[in-house]
Amino acid sequence: MPAPFVSELCGFREGRPNTSDKNDPLSQELGHAFFELLGVPHxxxxxKTVDxxxxxxxxxxxxxxxxxxxxxLRIRAERRLEEFEQYAHLSALKSLAEDASPEVAAALTRLEQATYTVPELASLVDALEDTLAAADSRRRALVDLLGDESPLRLDVAVDRSGPSVPVDxxxxxxxxxxxxxxxxxxRxxxxxxxRTQGAKMATMRRGRMPHFAAVTMEPRPYMLGRLGRGTGDLDCVYHLALSPxxxxxxxxxxxxxxxxxxxxMFMRMVEQRRLRDYDDLVAYVATL
Structure with a gap:
């Protein structure tokens, strides 16, 4: 069965289905046949956008x-990987680039105030500030050298409380x-x-690998094959309207x-369950 919301997202742009490539006549031919079976009015x-x-x-x-x-289970859109326990360590690198802690800043403020009553502390405070500035500069240089390796956001995430985390x-x-x-x-x-995101998730995780898949409305067998016949970066590809x-x-x-x-080739993908229906996605999530 097609996803119940799919008809709201389908339509035509300049006479072509919004699943079809405007530069690919075969894509448009298939798109028209596909939308005809879906019952999308001409x-x-x-x-303008469906995302x-x-x-x-x-x-x-x-x-x-x-x-x-x-x-x-909790279902949410647009989530960063570092929000979840298997990937929480990804935020550690970002924290290195932040300024010195508020505690250090407060201590320096107190020392600076003390120089008014104990003038000989002034040179020590200046030396401490110079040392902290040099350490901060070295830290930022290291962070810039490492770069940001955090993967892209998940479009839709399914999560629950961690096994060692209290429910409340x-x-x-x-x-x-x-x-x-x-x-x-x-495209x-x-x-x-x-596939790149799936590979990064597998490499960067600490703990169990989440189920990760692509979801699409693409009709072309060739493009679906290029996405779905991979090397394990994706568990599978779900289609919003596979039967039609x-x-x-x-x-x-x-x-x-x-x-x-x-x-x-397309039918082999379906038979091998590399390409699955949206109902399969719902059924899988419901059993987690």
Whole structure:
């Protein structure tokens, strides 16, 4: 079944489906067949952007669907990895770049005030300030040399209290159960983003690897294959409307050998569960 919110996000731009590449006639042909099966009216105008509306709708739908079976889970959009216990150490590097602690600043202020009554302390305070400034300069140089290795934000995150964290704790990092990268359509310049993020998550984690997958509305078998037939950076790719897409691909990609080859590759992805339906995503999250 298509995701219940998908019809709100579909529409046409200059006569082409908003899942289709304007420079790819085959993408547009497939997009029209796909939208026909989805029942998208031909006069429905596509929203200017779908990213924020999509993540908000998906968070609301997941929270509603799993409320009865997994009330301990929290579904949220736009979360940084370092918010979760497996990746909390990523924020340590950023803290090194911050100024000296408030305690040190307060102590220096008290010393400076004391110089009014004990003038001989003035030279010692000046020396201490110079030493702290030099240490701060060295620290910042090291931080600049290391760079920022923190991965991108998760478009949608599923988390719960950590196994060693009291239920009523509000300031402790939670445990990341699943993360999703949302890509309405796929372009060559951003195709590798989810796979790069998955690889970083696997490398940087301290603890259990969360379930991580891409979610898309891309119709082209070739592009889905480039994303989904990877080397383990993604657990799988979820599609918002897989059943109608399967039907559209079987109809459109049956006219010549090249198209048949792409159709067969696409069907293998479905059979191997590299490409899964949105219902599978909901069912998986509900069992966590």
């Amino acid at each position: 006069d429905k105008t596509a929203p 924020k509306a999509w993540s908000a709708a998906m968070v609301a739908d997941l929270a509603k669907q799993i409320a009865a079976t997994a009330p301990h 704790a509000t300031d402790a990092p939670s445990h990341l159960i699943a993360g999703f990268s949302l890509k309405w359509s796929l 060559t310049d951003r195709l590798q983003d989810p 897409l399967v039907e559209a691909v079987q109809a459109v990609f049956a006219s010549n050998k090249d198209r048949i080859r792409q159709r067969d």
